[in-house]
Amino acid sequence: MNYQLLGRSGLRVSELCLGTMTFGTDWGWGADKHESFKIFDAYADAGGNFIDTANRYTEGSSEKYVGEFIESDRDHWVLSTKFTLKDRNDDLNFAGNHRKNMMRSVLSSLKRLNTEYIDLLWVHLWDNTTPVEEVMRGLDDLVSRGLVHYIGISDTPAWVVSQANTIADFRGWNAFAAIQFEYSLLQRTPERDLIPMAKALDLAVTPWGTIGGGALTGKYLRDETGRVPKDSTRRNKNSSKVAQTVVDIANELDATPAQIAINWARQREEVMIPIIGASKSTQLTDSLGCLSFEIPAEQMRKLNEVSQIExxxxxxxxxxxxxxxxxxxxxxxxxxxxxxxx
Known part of the structure; x- marks a missing residue:
């Protein structure tokens, strides 16, 4: 696996990030501890060093598993986690981006991860309540204390991110180095504002959902059941047309549809580090196969045309x-x- 810089920082991260939302079965699906380690091991063997988790993933099991898996070589791994989402019901201050929840969440994550520091802390999503200055100053304090090395933001409007980094730059605070959002052949709306903003501010982009929740593997074309209802946008006429094109091109290139969907994102004009996840090690091994080839220009053109948006x-x-x-x-x-x- 090749490595690249995380946005305007000097941090080296692998070209694919391992998403661990599936680590743990607390939500009624996902991978048990044994299978989670097999997934982690396959990623490590491929040369990956960048792991994504969150305080709420599988009610904390994901962080606990990840912390245990990386413990023997902690400094090698670029460990990222998130805060924002509530982890105690009926308590307003156990959710949101404000300083109290930020500090509490980070200390709780450090305990679950069994580590002294977090390499990259993500704001999980914008809460539309906390002032931008409070968020950025709180994050800067965490970096100053050595509890966090870099900061990023996920699922937030472009104008908020731009405002936040501008304020941080003028006040000498640490600014966001990366941004995370859904992006795939079925979800190209980030091309309107989020991606141009990321390019202008030199933010690393770590898109999630690059296989469209499984829709781009062609499983709904085969009428396979899943958690996505039949009236979902992932299963409508347009998404089926896109998915069929992905399947056809995969057959042409002797690849799998998941590999085509991931490489489409990797080969966009902007530098992207897709987050890949799996509930089985065989799924992750399949996704890692995208590293062995590039989609030719003609096939890229077909994918761009069938999925284009206004x-x-x-x-x-x-x-x-x-x-x-x-x-x-x-x-x-x-x-x-x-x-x-x-």
Whole structure:
């Protein structure tokens, strides 16, 4: 496995991140401890060093398993976990992004993980309540204390992330180095604002859901049952068309549909580090097979076309011929071509 920098930091992480939401059976599904270790071991053997978990994954079992698995070589692993989601019912301060829950959650995660520090702490999602300044100052304090090395943010609007990093930069606080959101052939809406923002701010992108919750493996084309209801957007006419294209291209390239779906994300214009998870070690081994090839340009074009979305306003408006003419007075094409040549 190759390595790359985590955004604008100097931290080296592997090109695939291991998602461990399936570690533990507390939610009625997932992998038991023995199978979780087999999944972890397969990832380690492939050269991976980047692990993603969260305080609420399988009610804490995920963190406990991960902590035990990496204990013998803790400093090798880039360990990331999250806070925000509640881990005690009927107590308002056991959820959210405010300082009290942040500090409590981190200390609880450190105990479950049996470690003295977290390499990357994610804000799990934006709570629409806590002031941006409170969140960023609290995270900066955690880094200053050595409890956390880097910070990231997940499932949050682009304007919030931009505001947060701008405030952090001007005040000399630690800023987000990475962002996490759902992104796949079935979910390309991050291309409107989140991905351009990540590129502008030099944030690492670690997309989750790159196989569309399993839909892009073609299992719903085979009418396999699952937790996703039949009226889900993952099983509608459009998603079925996309999934069928993925299956067809996988057959052409002697690959599996999961490998095609993951590599589509990896081969986008932006640098991406997909989070791959599994409930069985054989599933993870299959996903890791994406490292052995690239999707040719023609097949990438087909995937892009079948899954394309409208960017909407103002993006479609700003690139329209009328706006170009009114803005540049006929000089747009010359200016555009000059920038490409430069």
């Amino acid at each position: 960017l909407g306003f103002p993006h479609e408006f700003l690139k329209s011929d009328g706006v170009k003419e009114e803005t540049f007075g006929g000089m747009y094409e010359k200016l555009h071509n000059h920038r490409i040549k430069s």
